[in-house]
Amino acid sequence: xxxANRDQQLRLLWIELGNNPERLQRAEFDCLNEALTHTSSxxxxxxEQLEFLGDAVLRLAASEFIATxxxxxxxxxxxxxxxxxxxxxxxxxxxEAIAIAQWWRIGPKASGDPSAAATIRAELSExxxxxxxxxxxxxxxxxxxxPHWQTSAEAVLADPYRGNSKSALQEWxxxxxxxxxxxxxxxxxxxxxxxxxxxxxxxxxxxxxxxxWGGSRREAEQQAAEALMAQLKASSTDRA
Amino acid sequence: xxxANRDQQLRLLWIELGNNPERLQRAEFDCLNEALTHTSSxxxxxxEQLEFLGDAVLRLAASEFIATxxxxxxxxxxxxxxxxxxxxxxxxxxxEAIAIAQWWRIGPKASGDPSAAATIRAELSExxxxxxxxxxxxxxxxxxxxPHWQTSAEAVLADPYRGNSKSALQEWxxxxxxxxxxxxxxxxxxxxxxxxxxxxxxxxxxxxxxxxWGGSRREAEQQAAEALMAQLKASSTDRA
Numbered sequence: 001x002x003x004a005n006r007d008q009q010l011r012l013l014w015i016e017l018g019n020n021p022e023r024l025q026r027a028e029f030d031c032l033n034e035a036l037t038h039t040s041s042x043x044x045x046x047x048e049q050l051e052f053l054g055d056a057v058l059r060l061a062a063s064e065f066i067a068t069x070x071x072x073x074x075x076x077x078x079x080x081x082x083x084x085x086x087x088x089x090x091x092x093x094x095x096e097a098i099a100i101a102q103w104w105r106i107g108p109k110a111s112g113d114p115s116a117a118a119t120i121r122a123e124l125s126e127x128x129x130x131x132x133x134x135x136x137x138x139x140x141x142x143x144x145x146x147p148h149w150q151t152s153a154e155a156v157l158a159d160p161y162r163g164n165s166k167s168a169l170q171e172w173x174x175x176x177x178x179x180x181x182x183x184x185x186x187x188x189x190x191x192x193x194x195x196x197x198x199x200x201x202x203x204x205x206x207x208x209x210x211x212x213w214g215g216s217r218r219e220a221e222q223q224a225a226e227a228l229m230a231q232l233k234a235s236s237t238d239r240a
Numbered sequence: 241x242x243x244a245n246r247d248q249q250l251r252l253l254w255i256e257l258g259n260n261p262e263r264l265q266r267a268e269f270d271c272l273n274e275a276l277t278h279t280s281s282x283x284x285x286x287x288e289q290l291e292f293l294g295d296a297v298l299r300l301a302a303s304e305f306i307a308t309x310x311x312x313x314x315x316x317x318x319x320x321x322x323x324x325x326x327x328x329x330x331x332x333x334x335x336e337a338i339a340i341a342q343w344w345r346i347g348p349k350a351s352g353d354p355s356a357a358a359t360i361r362a363e364l365s366e367x368x369x370x371x372x373x374x375x376x377x378x379x380x381x382x383x384x385x386x387p388h389w390q391t392s393a394e395a396v397l398a399d400p401y402r403g404n405s406k407s408a409l410q411e412w413x414x415x416x417x418x419x420x421x422x423x424x425x426x427x428x429x430x431x432x433x434x435x436x437x438x439x440x441x442x443x444x445x446x447x448x449x450x451x452x453w454g455g456s457r458r459e460a461e462q463q464a465a466e467a468l469m470a471q472l473k474a475s476s477t478d479r480a
Binding site: 048049051052053055056057059060062063064067075078079138217 | 288289291292293295296297299300302303304307315318319378457
């Protein structure tokens with residue numbers, strides 16, 4: 001692809017994100033291109049440094065969003081809401097919403113692996129957040145992400161467990177007199193950013209168990225709890 | 241204490257942090273006072289919301305510091321350096337460096353408990369970072385924290401294990417042909433922010449073991465590894 005075509009593409013993306021293209025000079029085009037060039041492409045510079053920055057930008061922007069949108073919310077709830085609004089799952093959804101695959105450059109191996117697609121969407125969305133911050137500052141990131149967060153936050157707050165399956169499972173098991181679920185977790189991959197880096201299993205006497213995976217222990221345990229909750233729902237439907 | 245005296249105190253703090261006191265109006269005094277009023281004081285509003293904000297501000301400011309100070313550093317190293325520059329231990333040191341106890345309001349129970357002091361220093365330093373950001377923005381936080389980070393980063397980078405005792409232990413045990421250290425970790429307190437929320441133990445065949453505690457699993461495991469490394473050092477000194 002010719003450089004001029006790539007710049008034209010990136011200008012379109014910039015406009016789609018709601019920004020003024022007059023701001024874009026050579027350095028800004030390069031920054032956007034870097035964010036959207038995945039390591040798997042073998043090209044340099046690639047997205048990793050902007051992803052690292054984007055992670056921190058996202059966290060601060062989400063904190064500010066919550067403070068503005070829910071000024072009365074207690075800190076414990078802010079913390080669990082923020083965890084959802086900065087999660088890899090949320091980032092992958094953002095990537096889908098902005099059709100990030102239109103603009104990215106990824107390697108042939110990665111593009112042939114559909115299970116890798118969500119991870120790459122999340123990684124490059126985070127890198128793009130880093131790039132938008134570099135180019136236009138925190139306010140612009142905030143303006144871009146706020147409508148996406150509004151939708152997600154409403155969905156999270158409508159769920160009585162706030163997406164927290166561990167709490168839901170604990171409440172159910174105690175209600176049934178089964179005691180507390182027991183979790184064990186191990187690191188099955190050393191690769192940072194691997195969405196299956198940790199494997200967790202959850203057991204409940206006498207014979208219930210499920211497994212989950214995640215990029216963090218917390219996520220793996222949540223996934224295990226969610227899997228067990230799904231089993232319980234399925235078996236109660238069978239009985240009904 | 242009279243309100244005018246408290247304002248006078250907070251003005252001094254603001255100047256000591258290197259800022260222009262002309263910026264301080266009623267809202268800014270209230271924000272500083274909120275950051276330095278610990279929940280244990282029973283007063284309202286207390287530090288928690290600003291601590292929540294400060295956590296995200298700190299992470300972004302540290303990411304920017306690293307990008308500026310170490311532009312060539314690979315992302316993996318940036319990530320482990322950042323973890324040190326935003327740790328509770330680092331925050332407690334910052335609190336000590338700025339003598340935060342001069343300005344805080346904490347409860348009588350908390351002030352009688354010396355082991356709680358480091359935790360409170362860390363919490364209120366983080367809240368103060370949130371307050372400085374609210375009042376004067378990210379640049380001001382950056383200017384304040386950069387000299388502290390320079391000192392800490394130099395110390396971290398001078399340590400071959402970058403403060404990572406788990407890596408040090410693993411390297412040692414593999415060198416001795418003992419295989420990999422095994423960790424187990426459990427959540428012993430449900431209280432978020434409790435510096436001993438997690439307990440980890442590490443074992444190495446045939447008979448080595450140590451325990452550690454921390455506010456996160458990662459920290460508890462690091463402390464356990466550090467404790468085992470200290471044992472090994474002590475016993476090799478005994479033998480010498």
